[in-house]
Amino acid sequence: MGGKLWALFFMLTALAALAATFAGPLLGVGFPGDGRAYTTIGVKIDSLFMLILWIVVVVFIGTQLALGYVLWKGAEAATTGRPAQFSHGNPTLEVIWTIIPAAILLFLAIYQMDVWAEYRIKTMIPKANEVVAEVTARQFEWRIRYPQAGKPLGLRPQPDDVHTVNDLRVPVGRSVSINLRTEDVQHSFFVPHLRIKQDAVPGKVIPVWFHVTKAGEYDLVCAELCGWGHYKMKARVLAMPEDEFQAWKKQIAVEQFTDGVTAAAPDSNQTPNTAE
Numbered sequence: 001m002g003g004k005l006w007a008l009f010f011m012l013t014a015l016a017a018l019a020a021t022f023a024g025p026l027l028g029v030g031f032p033g034d035g036r037a038y039t040t041i042g043v044k045i046d047s048l049f050m051l052i053l054w055i056v057v058v059v060f061i062g063t064q065l066a067l068g069y070v071l072w073k074g075a076e077a078a079t080t081g082r083p084a085q086f087s088h089g090n091p092t093l094e095v096i097w098t099i100i101p102a103a104i105l106l107f108l109a110i111y112q113m114d115v116w117a118e119y120r121i122k123t124m125i126p127k128a129n130e131v132v133a134e135v136t137a138r139q140f141e142w143r144i145r146y147p148q149a150g151k152p153l154g155l156r157p158q159p160d161d162v163h164t165v166n167d168l169r170v171p172v173g174r175s176v177s178i179n180l181r182t183e184d185v186q187h188s189f190f191v192p193h194l195r196i197k198q199d200a201v202p203g204k205v206i207p208v209w210f211h212v213t214k215a216g217e218y219d220l221v222c223a224e225l226c227g228w229g230h231y232k233m234k235a236r237v238l239a240m241p242e243d244e245f246q247a248w249k250k251q252i253a254v255e256q257f258t259d260g261v262t263a264a265a266p267d268s269n270q271t272p273n274t275a276e
């Protein structure tokens with residue numbers, strides 16, 4: 001009888017996996033924030049994720065049902081008192097269960113190529129893209145450099161650039177990119193809500209582009225264990241409407257290039273976050 005119980009148990013886990021796969025994305029469980037990606041590329045990455053999840057679930061259900069079937073049959077045979085049968089392998093079956101996963105992997109490798117290329121290949125970055133800032137990771141913070149309003153970002157720091165720490169602001173509704181670099185060891189620029197992740201590699205300037213679709217504040221964290229203070233490389237990406245972004249850039253420039261003695265009361269939101 002015990003064997004049949006186990007058979008039912010494993011079949012039920014297949015059912016639970018199916019339920020979880022439906023419920024997870026609906027409830028936003030397992031995804032950052034409310035479960036939706038707020039970049040154009042993020043939506044495509046999520047649909048790839050869901051495709052892989054469904055393949056895994058179908059395979060999982062298949063193997064659990066097969067396991068349940070074998071257990072059930074075994075439990076039935078045990079009651080008849082017949083001797084057990086032994087199998088010494090089945091080449092046909094082995095070929096089949098090698099070819100099917102190989103075909104699935106090959107399909108995924110080809111199917112995801114467009115999204116990968118759009119995200120990673122420089123010439124695929126949208127034409128209308130603007131490089132809004134340089135983000136330099138260091139132990140243990142993010143230093144951000146913006147060009148003066150109306151100017152393009154120079155590869156080297158310019159005297160009229162404006163700087164923030166742990167506070168990256170970008171406009172929503174259009175394609176923008178950052179130049180990612182690191183001052184010391186390897187870090188990783190990770191914005192889970194936007195599905196953006198890119199390693200910062202010493203000696204390299206890596207463009208990372210994204211098109212944020214919803215204004216808001218998103219966590220920026222380091223996803224590469226980079227030293228004792230790795231945990232505190234927590235910053236934010238503030239995606240804001242175009243006009244607000246431009247106004248903020250002008251305002252921060254004024255704040256930065258005056259001595260502050262005669263300046264009006266500073267807005268606490270505009271102060272670079274160095275409290276950590």
Ligand SMILES: [Cu+2]
Pocket residue numbers: 137138186187188222223224225226230233
């Ligand atoms: Cu780091």
